[in-house]
Amino acid sequence: MTSRQGPEQGAEPAGKSLFSLQRREKLMDELRAHGSITVRAIAAELGVSELTIRRDVNLLAVEGLVSRVHGGATLPSPLDRTASMTRQQTNRYSIGMVVPSLDYYWPQVISGARAEADERQAKILVRGSTYDAADNRQQVQALLTTQNINGLIVAPDTTGEAGRELLRWLNSLPIPVVLAERRSPIEIPAHRLEWVATDHAFGAGMATRHLWQEGHRKIGCMTDSNSPTSAHVVRGWLQALGALRIPAAQSVNEDSAHVPTSDRAEHFDRILQLCRETDTTAMLVHSDTQAVAFVQHCVDRGVDVPGSMAVVGYDDEVAYLAEPAISAVRPPKQYVGRLAVQLITARISEGPKRPVHRVQLNPDLIVRDSSLGGPRSSARALEDSL
Amino acid sequence: MTSRQGPEQGAEPAGKSLFSLQRREKLMDELRAHGSITVRAIAAELGVSELTIRRDVNLLAVEGLVSRVHGGATLPSPLDRTASMTRQQTNRYSIGMVVPSLDYYWPQVISGARAEADERQAKILVRGSTYDAADNRQQVQALLTTQNINGLIVAPDTTGEAGRELLRWLNSLPIPVVLAERRSPIEIPAHRLEWVATDHAFGAGMATRHLWQEGHRKIGCMTDSNSPTSAHVVRGWLQALGALRIPAAQSVNEDSAHVPTSDRAEHFDRILQLCRETDTTAMLVHSDTQAVAFVQHCVDRGVDVPGSMAVVGYDDEVAYLAEPAISAVRPPKQYVGRLAVQLITARISEGPKRPVHRVQLNPDLIVRDSSLGGPRSSARALEDSL
DNA sequence: GTCAGGTTGTTCGATCATGATCGATTGAGA
DNA sequence: TCTCAATCGATCATGATCGAACAACCTGAC
Structure with missing residues (x-):
């Protein structure tokens, strides 16, 4: 709904005035990027008064999203005594999940993801797809446009040029993406993609x-x-x-x-x-x-x-x-789902400062x-x- | 991901002044990395007066996060009578940690591990070793016999026949083992070893x-x-x-x-x-x-x-x-330590049913x-x- | 038009962080 | 045990930052 400008607001410090919500978002972005901010710098950058920023900081501090310090704010620190003890907020994320099949293999992955999501008060929105890149993209697109999701777990087709293109597209999405049971190739264009896969x-x-x-x-x-x-x-x-x-x-x-x-x-x-x-x-x-x-x-x-x-x-x-x-090799499907949710929620809350995680799980041999x-x-x- | 960063960032002496909270965090980091600090060294490193550091130390001491000693501070010691007795119950786990160096690279890994361990009420026992398999084994052995540890984080020499033999031995230990910044080869004899390593x-x-x-x-x-x-x-x-x-x-x-x-x-x-x-x-x-x-x-x-x-x-x-x-590639050392502790505590509490995790973290490029x-x-x- | 409710800016005294000074205290070596 | 250099803490000065109160402004409802 609100049309955002480019990544950097650029030449207009006092151009279009941002809504307070956008200001706070920007503030959190800066915070995650640098670990701390000064009221003065942010006020100058956004072209608003320092008091306004201070009010924003106070608001965020009450929600436990930042730690207030004299002159600015930092990422929430355990050393922050003023931190509200009511840690577990109504922290509910919506996580989209696109899997290539709903009757083989994936039900257990979904079940694991749901279990983990429950514990973290998150919601999983599942869409079945096929083993085909074009359809994968369609399903993801549908999730993005019809639902308000904060993160995406997907098991796309990664083969061929269509697969590579799909990965590039996923990598460029504005929300975090975790691949389940798929790996991103070593290619740079997918450097933000995290994954969890059975070895x-x-x-x-x-x-x-x-x-x-x-x-x-x-x-x-x-x-x-x-x-x-x-x-x-x-x-x-x-x-x-x-x-x-x-x-x-x-x-x-x-x-x-x-x-x-x-x-x-x-x-x-x-x-x-x-x-x-x-x-x-x-x-x-x-x-x-x-x-x-x-x-x-x-x-x-x-x-x-x-x-x-x-x-x-x-x-x-x-x-x-x-x-x-x-006798059979049993992939840890539940854990794949759980871990995917863990990765996505950690990424959502910690932001881009957190290093990209890529996890392999070993299957079991059931004799x-x-x-x-x-x-x-x-x-x-x-x-x-x- | 790639981040552009000005010349002032990190730990340089006369750089940008940090907030007091960040100073205290940095102080705790150093403390966790080395076990103790001197007021003078920290003051010099952060470019502030010693008095300021002393004030920080006092503050942290009141919260029971450090023990004050003449000239500096150490990790909280049970011998410290001034410590507020509001301490939580005893540590749930003791985790041994053997690293090949205590002055390069590894202090930050240790710091991350200690920070994570604090949050999980676990204790980290660090031993420095060398880049040599025989000494690695000796240090692990020493930890095993003299301390009662529930898990082990180790960065062993994995090269040559001695390295392979060491891995086999670690794999056969009765307690869980997580390798830090090392990988186990695909060989079966090390199939229980988990690891977290920078890619x-x-x-x-x-x-x-x-x-x-x-x-x-x-x-x-x-x-x-x-x-x-x-x-x-x-x-x-x-x-x-x-x-x-x-x-x-x-x-x-x-x-x-x-x-x-x-x-x-x-x-x-x-x-x-x-x-x-x-x-x-x-x-x-x-x-x-x-x-x-x-x-x-x-x-x-x-x-x-x-x-x-x-x-x-x-x-x-x-x-x-x-x-x-x-410009430099920066491995996520803190996260390596954190994740190693996460893996080991999860393994200790969930037992062998949990699948073997092997995690790669991507480093950052600081331009x-x-x-x-x-x-x-x-x-x-x-x-x-x- | 007007009024209520919300947001932002300005002013100014209160508060905070820091460093300098200077005795008091500490502890390691003689 | 003694001594002396190092370390510590109380106090004050200074400059920066903060917050309460009020004013100005925007917006939408009636």
Whole structure:
């Protein structure tokens, strides 16, 4: 509603008179930028009398937003004895949240975010989107224009030129932005973006090492390149193979992204065939739903799990439902949501002086039956069973 | 983010006068960093009379925030009978902290950690060590056996086999461990180690891009391979060169680690010579102390800074002291300490269910005079001046 | 037009922060 | 234990800053 001028008011000290609210905003900006202000300097800069500024400072001090000192004000300091003891104000922020899916993975992230927001008396406004940059932007835009939000948590598509452009745009928004389960590239244009993401490469590595420790010496990987997670899983798997001195070139690495459900059985048969040919006795399967289907297929084909084919799923939504129950890597989804809210609220209250935070969380490995015991009678069993 | 900052800012002696509250905060910072202060030193540093400092100390002593001693003040000691008995209940946690240096870089990290610990009613026990794995271990061992600590913050040597072994040992300790300004490798044996570290590569990249934007097209790098930071600085610099399409192979990249002070002038002359030969008009210099010496040398040799040689220092301890004042990358040291304490206390109270956190913080670029304006008359001026 | 309510500016005595002086006190070394 | 230099605190002077009271101004409602 109020049209703001440029970042610096520039040449007109006494130009358009600001409303008191804008004055106080400006004052807080200066304060956050420099850590302190003098009444005199601000009064001169805004072209108002010092008394007016003093009144503003008093007002802000009552709200606990600044500490009054003789001659000016500083950021609230614990040394400030006059600080009101009623710390927890009606500090309610509105935080927008745009996630690419409302039925897979993200509900738990949202739940974590909501829990944290409750504790901080903030409100979360969620919008579902897709895994597509254009739609991401549309949803964010909708939040920005229809709601009055103080910060944004978003899990955008970061791939391709559209993804990079989207990141640049997010980086330039006037409100703080935190990416969830996404990283900003090292490029400068996104230098303000903070993020919290699960270290999926670590998780994949952990799963691979677990299979190795159980006795498997050929470990394959089944991916779903539809998901942005898959690239990290493959990276972690390859890294682990390297560390374990397993030749990656001969390892089974199949993608199921574009296999229609009708061809799934055939697809799995081909993978089992590949495993037999390469003596592969264990598979890391991205998306546990896929893992459940794969284990089911193995059981149907008489392939013993885990005796002839050990399976670790990546992600842990339904892995426990299979028979046998599937070991799975479990990303700390609740914590991702919680942390995103923590980052955004801290950023809103501390301003740009706070350094940009980028957090990785390690997933857990939940060991169930599908990966225990090591290969039994090696590839023979698998061969016999077919 | 990049912030423009006048010459007066920070801790310079005769700079802008601070408010009393800020003085007291600064005083507490110093106190937390070093454990004690002298009235004289603080008075000199802040450019105020000793009486003023004494008054501040009295004030803080009345609030129980310091213990007065003859000539200065110390952190509140239980032996101090004058302390108001309004103290809260006993500390909830004791946190050990082992840092490789007590006079460079780390005091500010300690100060941040102590400040955060105060707010969480925890106690920090600091031990100075060296940049050597064996001594790191000894100091940690000493803390473990002589004190009853609930968690450990440590900045160990992570290089070589000794470093890896040390990390394995730290990972296996029965108490939570957080690394400060160090990362654990992707290796599994350190999978429980959490860390918080400045993204020095990002900082170096930011500095390089800043120089590029100022018009420099050949940007060199001077390192100090004694420091564990240097490798990251070089990495960030090279990355940025790549992104800016500056050929790295022909770029000046010199190390000053093993140059004795006596040969320094000669060493700098050689670097200037190299810059002339390669048309290099800007240098990123690791450790701002080195940058100060380098700028001094340039001025002595009649090389105009920033006209003929622009300089950005890495680290911002003394960069503002040079003439001209040196632009510098400033790591968020206070925040590193704060965050380390946050991580360790959260880990202690939430237990192993909490996922492993690994946090990177971005440094700031403080732009001063030594890098502004771009190359003037290119390499000619540099050549003429020699 | 007028009046109420809000915001801003001016004046001036009160208050505050700081430094200088100078005895009183302290404590480390002889 | 003694001594002496360093440190401390009471007091005052000075200049800057603050706040109460009132005046001026703007705005919108009736």
